[in-house]
Amino acid sequence: MHSYPIYFRCYATEKIIRPTSMxxxxxxxxxxxxxxGRSDNNPHGFLIERWEIIDNHDLKVETR
Structure with missing residues (x-):
């Protein structure tokens, strides 16, 4: 945390469950x-700026 604003990169796997597929x-x-500033609507006190989606591709599609 030596620089400001704070840069972040998030790696995640998401699962979307639909009536006909996962x-x-x-x-x-x-x-x-x-x-x-912290508030009732922003309890952590952070604002995300220049947010960008780098990759969002399907790994697996299963029919239900």
């Missing part, structure tokens, strides 16, 4: 976090 996706995003 999709597993690879998700890669990045952006910058800036401190803001």
């Amino acid at each position: 999709v597993t996706r690879n998700l890669l995003t990045e952006g910058w976090l800036r401190n803001t």
Whole structure:
């Protein structure tokens, strides 16, 4: 945390469950976090800026 705003990169796997299928996706995003005041609507006190989806492709699709 030596630089500000704080750069982040998120690697995730998401599962979308639909009535007819289940999709597993690879998700890669990045952006910058800036401190803001905490409030009831923003309890962590961060604002995400320049958020970008790098990759969001299907890994597996299963029919139900």
